[in-house]
Amino acid sequence: MDALAHADRRPLKVLMLGWELPPAITGGLGVACEGLLRGIGALGGIGVDFLLPASPGIRGDYPAAVRIVELDGCEDPRVGARAQGAYIAYREKAARYAAATLRALPGLGDFDLIHAHDWLTFEAALAIKRATGRPLVVHVHSTEHDRAGEHRTNPVIAELERLGMQAADRIVAVSRYTGHGLVRNYGQSADRIDVVYNAGRSRQADPPPATTPADGCVCFIGRITEQKGPEAFVEAALRIRERVPDARFEMAGDGNLLPLMRSLVRALGLSEAFSFPGFIDREEVTRLLARSRVLVMPSLSEPFGLVALEAIEAGVPVVLSRNCGLAERVPSAICVDPDDIDAIADAAIGLLTDPARARARALAAAREAADLDWTRSAAALKQVYGVALDTATRQRIPLATC
Template identity: 80%
Template structure:
């Protein structure tokens, strides 16, 4: 099987690379499937994957030149995606035989479409996030949305990371439900103990800990709602402290808003944090708030739950489909968001009970189960292709 992805740990910008790593390890542990994973060259990848998984680092996908970068982030990424597609085509003769293509998100869709045309093999499109999730309906980049539409239209089967995401594909791209399979993500891969060991009971939250936001500081993630909720929390919990970890176009505005609300002494902005730093931040978090306007799954929230941190999630988060014990609020309801966090801070017993219940529900998610669900998707795609070919031969 040929898999197309954009990143893998440790060189990641968000949850996509984490999900791809988990799926690769799950597929390797499941057995019976060989994978060539095509990756833009990533020096220092340094990860041992199962024997059935081969990471193919493509040359010719270097960062755009300075003039291209100056034209905007979309142009830079679009040019790199085009180079990735060209490099993938060049690499085809040296790859193992494959019977289908599995492409993750829009940055790999140009390559997927080209390889499908060249090989005639069935295509699985895996949607972790869409332009409508990232930008909101009023700020959609039409070029990205069109590439997503083309990839979805060409796909033999579509994988969505939640029912919430599947509904968005139907609403924004006209995809019928019978073409879409939901395959949930899972938590942090633990290569040394596949199958996953039982999770330990969540530890009590530190009394002097912080209230955390972890994610890109962009419109999608709702950082302004977090800051406004923090102001309300601070009115009733005088010693509350907050960490907004991440980077993005709204970071300067959030710094200014924090100063304007008189919260500068209660806030810290560590910038983008790597996976080990995320674990350390969660270890001192009393509550994680995820106020995203649209969150297809929510891997950071799942990591928090696995770490025993009580969470307050947006109702527009796919993870709540599998973790119903999590507190959910409308992302624009600042009062409800603040009240939920204050309730958890004020009642440690309730917070711990919530954390324990959520961790138990999250334990049902693991990458081997996800890989097994993917294998069923592969079998359906290959079975449908064989049926179509047999029908064509009869005609």
């Protein structure tokens, strides 16, 4: 019997565990969750309770099928006791989030399935699965191996990620690149992993802008951490300036390497050509892309690359790391080894000095990215839910005895 057959009688009810939603975001996770929620609402047949820490300013215009449940008690009352972003602070946040979800559970009503996004929710997901026996889907947008690299991986976070995946009835990865990492780094079986790609802000009926600004910048948008390759961007900028003397650069974002990048820019004599606007919100991202000639994403590991997709939608040609999941769906994008500074610089220079080539690349990428739509992502996710429910049902059926 089809595990989704009961959807003919009532919508499938999903308890979804997340960490953030726009406008209060720190990166792409909240943006992806928002897109999925809107896609689920457009698709129909699924109701979602989305649980996240209480946060000011969350917009209330989600589809009727989506209920946003803000949990109190997730923040540490000892504000300022630890440095923002420190591992211990986030680990304690995850524990408080798990406790808050269990307190909220009795008032939420029945649900069919648990869907947890990234490691900060996995402790809660494991506790809810133990308490209710409901099947679990874990959604991997990024892993500790992506964020920290092979030599700086926090073993406690990596183990929690592994436990969450091991307990899951299905695992969702945001790209094949991410799925391969789950097999390689976490020992997961490939046949338990489904790829559901992210999508852009909206399907665009019109083509991207016909031109990019002649005096525009080369931009980097993202966390300024080891994962995102900011040092490669700065070093490539030096080579770019040697051949395109009027090139300008913007590095938007915040992170532990920001002070070092400012120092490196000064040491290389690039201060007049560089600006550091800090963390920028989604509207500011739109404005930055509107004044950009090229976006460079030299990440050491980029599970998907939502900012690059936004650039493509805005008509900005992109230079991507070959370790970027988005490239699987946008094969015309220029991809380079993130450690090859000359290749990064040459790719950007080619786009800056040949507007016709840059325009052709931008149009081809936009055509390829047009199929990335949140409603389609939601439809793929609904299929994953069906498999998870089938898997859980089979596991509960006792074996026949002679």
